[in-house]
Amino acid sequence: MEAKQKINIIANIVGLMASLGGMAMTIILLYFNPYSHGDVSSGTVKIAYATLFAPAVFALIPLLFKKHRLMFISFLWSLPISIYLGGTPGIFKLFGVICILYLISALLFSFKTARLK
Template sequence: MKITKLIGLSASVGSMILWFIFTFYNPYTHERVENDVLINTLFTLFAPACVALFGSVIKNPSLMFIAFVWSLPISLYTAMTPSIFNLFGMTSVLYLVSGILFIRDKSLRNKGL
């Protein structure tokens, strides 16, 4: 059960770190991103990571699924780039994996295993 929580926490914190690198320390452009990009990625990458972090802490699979669906479109886009930012695709998938494992763990607890 602890590995499930660790997966969700790692994915959300990893996504937050990637977002900070993307917006403030991008090694590919060496320039600050424009305000519209910052706001768009804040709401499509950073905010779902916050939801996933909260969902991991309280072990709520619904929040993990919300974070997955919310971040999926831009995560798929970044997953197709030849850069470190393709890891956003992996973090999004890990939200899904964590949500599924939370449901499995809950089911096993209810069965007394």
């Protein structure tokens, strides 16, 4: 297997892990939050879906349709709230890791296309 294929596989795995992790963490944040015992307001649900779940779903598009530059959009879309949640104590720091994984996947795709043509 050549280097270009290996980088592509790694970039796809990292992107898929970030996407599935982002969706799972959003569900945990909203419905199984270990730090909250009350109901989540509808506004919070809308914001979480728009800023965390939607970029995770959008990250599947570059993986499925080979439009790898779109992974940068998922990174930038989730960056502000990921920075905020990355600074909180507890398991929701993982949103910062997920955002970084979007970036790593996007950079691997870019590296593959730029360096290994």
